[in-house]
Amino acid sequence: VTDAMAEAGVAKLDLLFELENAAWYEASLVLGTDITAAVEQLRALDGILMVDYNYQVRTADLGDYTEIPADLLGNPRVTDQWYLKTCGIFEGMNTVSTPGGSSSVIVAVIDTGVDYDHQDLAGNIWTNQAETPDNGIDDDNNGYIDDYYGVNLVNGYGSGDDDNGHGTHVAGIIGAVNGNGIGVCGIAGGTGKGGTGYGEGDGVRLMSCQIMEGGISSNTSASVKAFVYAADNGAHIAQCSFGYNANYESDFDYFSNYRVEYYAIKYFMDKERFQKNEERLGRDLIIDGP
Numbered sequence: 001v002t003d004a005m006a007e008a009g010v011a012k013l014d015l016l017f018e019l020e021n022a023a024w025y026e027a028s029l030v031l032g033t034d035i036t037a038a039v040e041q042l043r044a045l046d047g048i049l050m051v052d053y054n055y056q057v058r059t060a061d062l063g064d065y066t067e068i069p070a071d072l073l074g075n076p077r078v079t080d081q082w083y084l085k086t087c088g089i090f091e092g093m094n095t096v097s098t099p100g101g102s103s104s105v106i107v108a109v110i111d112t113g114v115d116y117d118h119q120d121l122a123g124n125i126w127t128n129q130a131e132t133p134d135n136g137i138d139d140d141n142n143g144y145i146d147d148y149y150g151v152n153l154v155n156g157y158g159s160g161d162d163d164n165g166h167g168t169h170v171a172g173i174i175g176a177v178n179g180n181g182i183g184v185c186g187i188a189g190g191t192g193k194g195g196t197g198y199g200e201g202d203g204v205r206l207m208s209c210q211i212m213e214g215g216i217s218s219n220t221s222a223s224v225k226a227f228v229y230a231a232d233n234g235a236h237i238a239q240c241s242f243g244y245n246a247n248y249e250s251d252f253d254y255f256s257n258y259r260v261e262y263y264a265i266k267y268f269m270d271k272e273r274f275q276k277n278e279e280r281l282g283r284d285l286i287i288d289g290p
Helices: 003-008 035-043 074-080 090-091 167-176 220-232 253-259 261-283
Strands: 010-019 023-029 054-058 106-111 151-153 205-210 217-219 237-240
Touching: 003 010, 003 035, 010 220, 010 261, 023 035, 054 220, 106 167, 106 217, 106 220, 167 205, 167 220, 205 220, 217 220, 220 237, 220 261, 237 261
Parallel strands: 106 205, 106 237, 151 205
Antiparallel strands: 010 023, 054 217
16 A cells, blocks of 8 residues: 555555456555545556446345246246246257256356255355365465355355355256256256266356355455456356446446456456367467457
């Protein structure tokens, strides 16, 4: 923290993530600091390219359900899953080569966490093989302790176990185990022919990235950390069922108001694209352009 930053009210800086020629930090302000005035002062300083507010995020509305036919894969609560019919997912499952999803695909669920012990999810849960669960040690030196089934990005400790239910609901939509006679059907939950232990199913792998704890609100810095963690741990897709009290009407409005999250998403997309090309070609690639 420089003297000029301190004059604006900055008490400390915490690194969020680094880009090729810059880095994003989370600034903690002295209690009582006028946030708007501090942002304007910091934006005027040499060496600072951008300053964003740490906006509050909250879970999205689950909406109302309508009934659909109960004849898919033997899961009793499929009648609650109106979107399987109305969004064309039934038909789509018949047109793809791997209709149940693939265990080689990792989906980061950025939400309130995921109940990784849930009997309808455990088979498709991602695990961090470089970490030993519940030993109180950051085995892989990534800054997070015991992030084995996922990560708690609120306090940096634990696997992101859901304490609200929203994230588990979302994870079930994505990858609840299919054909097991219980619960719901996951859009990419596999066939139910895999094992029932953690990560033994044949559906997509669900990575819990918990950004909300003890409620349904969080902030931008937590979502940024989630995108970076997901990218660094091989996720191919990031699922984000949360939003902002915002009035932006275009991509430019979003970029103008949420630059740090924009760059975190770009970090995720660039890394995922690199992995995808490397996997397809079997060699290292240098990727240019957006």
